[in-house]
Amino acid sequence: xxxxxxxxxxxxxxxxxxxxxxxxxxxxxxxxxxxxxxxxxxxxxxxxxxxxxxxxxxxxxxxxxxxxxxxxxxxxxxxxxxxxxxxxxxxxxxxxxxxxxxxxxxxxxxxxxxxxxxxx
Amino acid sequence: xxxxxxxxxxxxxxxxxxxxxxxxxxxxxxxxxxxxxxxxxxxxxxxxxxxxxxxxxxxxxxxxxxxxxxxxxxxxxxxxxxxxxxxxxxxxxxxxxxxxxxxxxxxxxxxxxxxxxxxxxxxxxxxxxxxxxxxxxxxxxxxxxxxxxxxxxxxxxxxxxxxxxxxxxxxxxxxxxxxxxxxxxxxxxxxxxxxxxxxxxxxxxxxxxxxxxxxxxxxxxxxxxxxxxxxxxxxxxxxxxxxxxxxxxxxxxxxxxxxxxxxxxxxxxxxxxxxxxxxxxxxxxxxxxxxxxxxxxxxxxxxxxxxxxxxxxxxxxxxxxxxxxxxxxxxxxxxxxxxxxxxxxxxxxxxxxxxxxxxxxxxxxxxxxxxxxxxxxxxxxxxxxxxxxxxxxxxxxxxxxxxxxxxxxxxxxxxxxxxxxxxxxxxxxxxxxxxxxxxxxxxx
Numbered sequence: 001x002x003x004x005x006x007x008x009x010x011x012x013x014x015x016x017x018x019x020x021x022x023x024x025x026x027x028x029x030x031x032x033x034x035x036x037x038x039x040x041x042x043x044x045x046x047x048x049x050x051x052x053x054x055x056x057x058x059x060x061x062x063x064x065x066x067x068x069x070x071x072x073x074x075x076x077x078x079x080x081x082x083x084x085x086x087x088x089x090x091x092x093x094x095x096x097x098x099x100x101x102x103x104x105x106x107x108x109x110x111x112x113x114x115x116x117x118x119x120x
Numbered sequence: 121x122x123x124x125x126x127x128x129x130x131x132x133x134x135x136x137x138x139x140x141x142x143x144x145x146x147x148x149x150x151x152x153x154x155x156x157x158x159x160x161x162x163x164x165x166x167x168x169x170x171x172x173x174x175x176x177x178x179x180x181x182x183x184x185x186x187x188x189x190x191x192x193x194x195x196x197x198x199x200x201x202x203x204x205x206x207x208x209x210x211x212x213x214x215x216x217x218x219x220x221x222x223x224x225x226x227x228x229x230x231x232x233x234x235x236x237x238x239x240x241x242x243x244x245x246x247x248x249x250x251x252x253x254x255x256x257x258x259x260x261x262x263x264x265x266x267x268x269x270x271x272x273x274x275x276x277x278x279x280x281x282x283x284x285x286x287x288x289x290x291x292x293x294x295x296x297x298x299x300x301x302x303x304x305x306x307x308x309x310x311x312x313x314x315x316x317x318x319x320x321x322x323x324x325x326x327x328x329x330x331x332x333x334x335x336x337x338x339x340x341x342x343x344x345x346x347x348x349x350x351x352x353x354x355x356x357x358x359x360x361x362x363x364x365x366x367x368x369x370x371x372x373x374x375x376x377x378x379x380x381x382x383x384x385x386x387x388x389x390x391x392x393x394x395x396x397x398x399x400x401x402x403x404x405x406x407x408x409x410x411x412x413x414x415x416x417x418x419x420x421x422x423x424x425x426x427x428x429x430x431x432x433x434x435x436x437x438x439x440x441x442x443x444x445x446x447x448x449x450x451x452x453x454x455x456x457x458x459x460x461x462x463x464x465x466x467x468x469x470x471x472x473x474x475x476x477x478x479x480x481x482x483x484x485x486x487x488x489x490x491x492x493x494x495x496x497x498x499x500x501x502x503x504x505x506x507x508x509x510x511x512x513x514x515x516x517x518x519x520x521x522x523x524x525x526x527x528x529x530x531x532x533x534x535x536x537x538x539x540x541x542x543x544x545x546x547x548x549x550x551x552x553x554x555x556x557x558x559x560x561x562x563x564x
Contacts, residue, residue, distance in 0.1 A: 006512070008515075008516055008519060008521055010519075010521055029506065030487050030489070030506060030526045031487075031489035031526065033524030033525075033526050033527075034516070034521070034524055054279070055376055057443070057511065059509040059512065060437075060438075060507070060509060061507050063509075063512065065509065065515055066376055066511050066515065069520075073519075109375070109549050110549065110551065111544045112518060112520075112544070112545055112546065113520065114537060114540050114541045114544075115520040115521075115522065117522060117537060
């Protein structure tokens with residue numbers, strides 16, 4: 001069975017993949033209010049990711065959710081670097097990169113920057 | 121035509137009201153400090169018995185008026201009923217250590233004063249002191265796959281927050297009736313939403329709300345929740361329900377859940393900005409450290425909201441659930457046709473000493489770009505309709521991306537940002553749970 005990770009593409013991320021073949025995989029979500037890319041994850045890798053990040057889970061649509069922000073950021077970086085979905089997953093699951101993600105994730109549990117949005 | 125429904129009686133016939141504000145009732149009694157239950161593996165507070173005392177003493181758990189004896193607990197685990205026959209789904213235990221019993225020379229028949237944050241708060245008249253086998257308790261409190269395989273898919277374990285609460289209990293328990301002798305005050309914003317069952321019943325009458333549907337929540341509302349509340353309220357009898365009672369469960373939660381203040385103010389924002397009329401909407405809370413017991417938890421929710429005066433209760437997919445321990449539709453099955461292995465050959469409405477509150481089982485809401493908004497999945501015929509989940513929304517919020525108004529009201533997102541700025545984090549984390557125990561909820 002295959003699962004998916006959805007990487008949301010904000011303006012900054014869209015700009016980074018503009019003109020590459022990745023751009024063609026970007027899909028509109030909620031009538032185009034958001035854009036994102038689905039990354040397929042096979043069973044074995046999904047299990048590994050769930051073990052590495054105990055709070056993560058598979059939602060009712062088969063997406064791996066509740067992943068650390070740093071994991072998704074690094075996955076996007078790897079995707080932008082390699083241009084290949086499978087390679088991107090392998091890159092973030094390499095021990096040294098994974099260790100770095102876990103360290104960042106531990107800090108995330110303490111503090112996440114508040115978005116710079118003016119409150120009403 | 122005649123109206124069919126009216127406010128149900130409190131479950132068991134009368135509301136428990138055990139609050140006196142007379143500290144003299146404990147003069148000369150031995151005293152114990154109420155401490156949090158700590159997850160021994162992580163050191164994080166996961167429950168505080170003061171919340172159960174409040175819920176018992178103010179009648180949310182009526183007819184339960186006490187911490188349970190060994191016999192009560194065995195009856196609850198085997199039949200999901202108190203020995204008197206009233207439905208009660210989960211053990212409510214005041215656990216203490218052997219050292220506490222010894223140091224205070226506690227014995228059956230004693231009245232023991234319970235101190236909260238260093239102040240006299242309540243007492244228990246000790247009916248029984250008994251041994252707690254927390255391992256056995258955790259293994260049986262929610263049923264077992266062998267016995268309850270109709271909906272329980274696998275044994276609960278250390279990843280389940282309710283299992284953790286029972287597993288981390290101390291090895292002795294004191295059982296008996298409780299009474300509050302010194303009411304704590306709620307901090308802002310909780311104080312705006314503290315409505316006891318006696319008070320909610322009074323308000324319903326005052327506002328001429330004959331039929332009220334309860335919405336259980338542990339979430340900041342997204343547009344799916346909002347539509348669910350609006351559409352479910354159309355049940356009623358010969359007219360839609362007169363009002364929606366949002367009743368949030370406030371207490372220790374899973375890491376990653378929304379913080380309690382944002383849940384309450386998020387729901388408040390829906391009425392404040394007119395998305396649900398104040399004439400038909402009220403936000404409140406019950407103190408309880410969620411056990412995530414899915415169908416069992418739904419029975420407790422039914423008891424609480426019947427006691428608050430509601431005629432109906434919404435039950436969705438994965439009600440009060442976590443992980444994949446329970447069938448996602450376990451709660452709806454229980455309220456529709458019963459769960460025999462848990463002692464319910466029929467719906468809890470149709471059994472001896474059953475509940476009166478009526479279930480409204482609801483499906484999923486999805487976003488449909490063709491319809492132009494949130495729609496009920498079963499009635500929308502467009503293949504373009506898009507599902508979304510709470511975890512998806514939490515994910516984009518954590519990434520700092522503003523959720524589109526189509527799935528999340530801007531005014532509700534503002535509430536999240538407000539509390540995010542206060543705690544440097546949008547969700548429950550370790551620091552939040554520790555601070556909550558020390559300072560965030562109540563004071564004297």
